[in-house]
Amino acid sequence: MPLTARIRTRDGWAVSHSVVTVTDATGTQVLRAEADAEGVVRDTTALAPGAYTVIVTAVGYAPAAASSIVTASGRAEVGTVTLARQGGTELPPPGPWTVDPAHSSVAAVARHLGISSVRGRFTEFAATVEVAPDDIAKSRVEAVIRAASIDTGNGMRDTHLRSADFLDVERYPEITYRSTGLTAAGSDRWTVHGELAMRGVVRPVDLDLAHLGTGADPWGGTRAAFRATAELRREDFAMNYNQVLQAGIAAIGTTLRVELDIQAVQGASLPAA
Incomplete structure (x- = not known):
């Protein structure tokens, strides 16, 4: 399970319709995955060790970016990425x-x-x-x-x-x-x-x-x-x-x-x- 990430709102709610895109040091897209109903991304694509940029997008939210290092074991744990409502406004879950x-x-x-x-x-x-x-x-x-x-x-x-x-x-x-x-x-x-x-x-x-x-x-x-x-x-x-x-x-x-x-x-x- 090389890549895992949790996508949440500022109130801690899952953003189930979010999309995670991963690019390498050259800016080339190497992975694209969607979050499940719990706002969790689990992708088994094998990534070479190195530094990557993780970009998270979702309709109605401002994009967010995070950095990730893939270790020699091939694992990359991004952790929790928080999305803010587009324009900075927050509402309860849709x-x-x-x-x-x-x-x-x-x-x-x-x-x-x-x-x-x-x-x-x-x-x-x-x-x-x-x-x-x-x-x-x-x-x-x-x-x-x-x-x-x-x-x-x-x-x-x-x-x-x-x-x-x-x-x-x-x-x-x-x-x-x-x-x-x-x-x-x-x-x-x-x-x-x-x-x-x-x-x-x-x-x-x-x-x-x-x-x-x-x-x-x-x-x-x-x-x-x-x-x-x-x-x-x-x-x-x-x-x-x-x-x-x-x-x-x-x-x-x-x-x-x-x-x-x-x-x-x-x-x-x-x-x-």
């Missing part, structure tokens, strides 16, 4: 991911009386993420929120928020978000472009998204964590109700800050509890 609502939060914050904030959250929602294998910009997000699940910790206020003055949940029971594109904003940050449908109005809304990491969970699955924020104007979604106090201060601010703390599980559906 494929479908399902948001776990039990370990996620969809919250909104509004100014109250001009001096403090009121925080609410939606307790019923579902969402999926599709990480594109070749072009990050083609990754997709879709989410559905039950509007009536709004919870601010005050029953009277929640009833008002469900009324026609605000969410109008009888006529518009669902709030939906569908992404239309993704733009890199740093090594682990993106701007998600999408359309938010709420109260019968569809508006473009961008999410500032950060990937917080990916790893194994105690139930045998793989999880990825994200945090996203956005700002909405209530008037953009026909929520024009307001009460103006004697001092001319609006009781409820016109701008909402949306805060999403998300855990997604690898796969098209959540595993059984």
